[in-house]
Amino acid sequence: MTDAPTWAAPSPTGPVHARVRVPGSKSLTNRWLVLAALAGGVSTLRHPLRSQDSERMVAALRALGALVDDTDEGRWSVTPPPGGLVGDTDVDCGQAGTVMRFVPPLAGLATGPVHFDGHPSARTRPVGPVLAALRALGIGVQDDDRGTLPFTVVGSGRPRRTLGDDHEDHADGGGDGAGRTARPVPRVPIDASASSQFVSALLLAGAAYPDGLRLEHVGRDVPSLPHIEMTLEVLARVGVQVERPTPTSWVVRPGPVDPFDVTVEPDLSSAAPFLALAAVTGGRVVVPDWPAVTTQPGDRMRTILASMGAGTRLSADGLVADGGPDGRLRGVDLDLSEVGELTPVVAALAALAQGPSRLRGIGHLRGHETDRLAALVTELSRLGADARETDDGLVIDPAPLRPATLQTYHDHRMAMFAAVVGARVPGVRVVDVATAGKTFPGFDRAWERAVATSNIGGSGISGTTGSAG
Structure with missing residues (x-):
């Protein structure tokens, strides 16, 4: 896996203020x-x-x-x-x-x-x-x-x-x-x-x-x-x-x-890492065309962020995600059995939170593109976090994180996990970030544009768009 090209995950210099249009579901x-x-x-x-x-x-x-x-x-x-x-x-x-x-x-x-x-x-x-x-x-x-x-x-x-x-x-x-x-x-x-x-x-x-x-x-x-x-x-x-x-x-x-x-509705699970970006930087991200009523599991990201101390609200512009002060987040105990695809992004947030987290009901993730539970434990440990598997999930105890080169295992959600961690840990590199193209073509470019808004400053929403369809 290390023969694949690596991508330097950008770390914002301050709160991001971005507008990100995600592709269809x-x-x-x-x-x-x-x-x-x-x-x-x-x-x-x-x-x-x-x-x-x-x-x-x-x-x-x-x-x-x-x-x-x-x-x-x-x-x-x-x-x-x-x-x-x-x-x-x-x-x-x-x-x-x-x-x-x-x-x-x-x-x-x-x-x-x-x-x-x-x-x-x-x-x-x-x-x-x-x-x-x-x-x-x-x-x-x-x-x-x-x-x-x-x-x-x-x-x-x-x-x-x-x-x-x-x-x-x-x-x-x-x-x-x-x-x-x-x-x-x-x-x-x-x-x-x-x-x-x-x-x-x-x-x-x-x-x-x-x-x-x-x-x-x-x-x-x-x-x-x-x-x-x-x-x-x-x-x-x-x-x-x-x-x-x-x-x-x-x-x-x-x-x-x-x-x-x-x-086709926008892919709300592909929006999850961008909502997380607002949360971990204390910034604001708007996702246009977020449906008021949907069967997409990605909509659950709104309540997950609220439980961790960030906020979201529907507006005429779309869904607005606001990070807490200085991007500080709380540890959580969550049953993710109905929204397992959000687990990698939530695991990234848990590693950056203040306090331990337990993610439950996700034993089935061992049979996805990769064994996602084993992959998350391996990569979190590489970063210096204390992470371990349980029968049906993960326990994550935050610790000071260090730069690392993270593997993606041909798994689009692992690429998104790595990008979120890299937003708070300078020096993270991601092997084969292009695997995110499985569901979000051009994810790395959209992420770079969103992170770049931290250099603009101010409290308004920029016109930056990460559009892939």
Whole structure:
């Protein structure tokens, strides 16, 4: 890893006063792309995220026969293949968890085998529960029982049913009131305790299967539940009927997916390091277009900052984050089970706080782009902090931090963690900061522009913009 170029993380000379426009949400962009490939006509995404992850998704949909016109940065159109999804193709997932988990259920509808592989670091990430669910639906899967990349999904080529074809299915297999016997909705057990993406993957494609599906979680608590709520919201917007008999079961009715024209919200998790920048410098950062109501887990950063002594408020300009006096922050005890993606930035804040912190409910982060808990302990220790793992999280005791060269492990969130630490610890260097381009292309340049506002002084908001889409 040390052969990659290093970036000198800038340290501001005073409070930052920046306006930072973040790119579109990765989670929403890739969910909308999947639905567009199943829709009954041309769909439009406005202000989508163009990043490594979304480009992998676009390439995957093209491999399955969809036409994606992304020549206009601010407006993409997707035309589903008129004859249905096609197989006999390869999908390169890169490091994109949404591609390796959301696309296999689409491949199960394609005509012919679809081979999936990705970056070597992605071959340890779990996808077995999705593959097991496909088998339960009668789809062929070849993975040598590894439950990881590489694997092949042998598409059934089954057509989607229309509303006229026995559409009033009942989970109990009852009649439809017209003398016909409705086919039962297939029950599919799934252990989603390692990732909520397993549930979202099946929900997104469920309406395209001839009988829909009934998904039932079996196992420990599902992490990152807000991401499932996000999936349910986008499905409702395209006319897909989903019922929730229990908090951990979902019934997706078969039927059409309406074509759509949507504007993608900004990625609130990608905004988190910039909000943290205001907090650790005692400055102010404005993020335009922050939604007043959202299912994005990144919105939780507002309450996290408040618990640590910083402030945020919604204004006509967007979300305004104000740091406490001299960037002083309190240690915290937080359950981050629903917002695990914020953990690296929160860990950086905890290392810079006055008092110990405990971050709980995040054991599932051991299966992300890297083992994020081990990576955070290693890099915090390199800086001189006292950090240790627990069964479900981290304990961080602040200590005087020293300059260090920090690794990113091909993980975009670790690059953001390192940038936040570097804002308070002069001399920090970051290996392969470009890995942040997975969700925020040009992150390093946007960060440098924001930090540079500390040289301007004053209490107003500068016109500095870190725009990447």
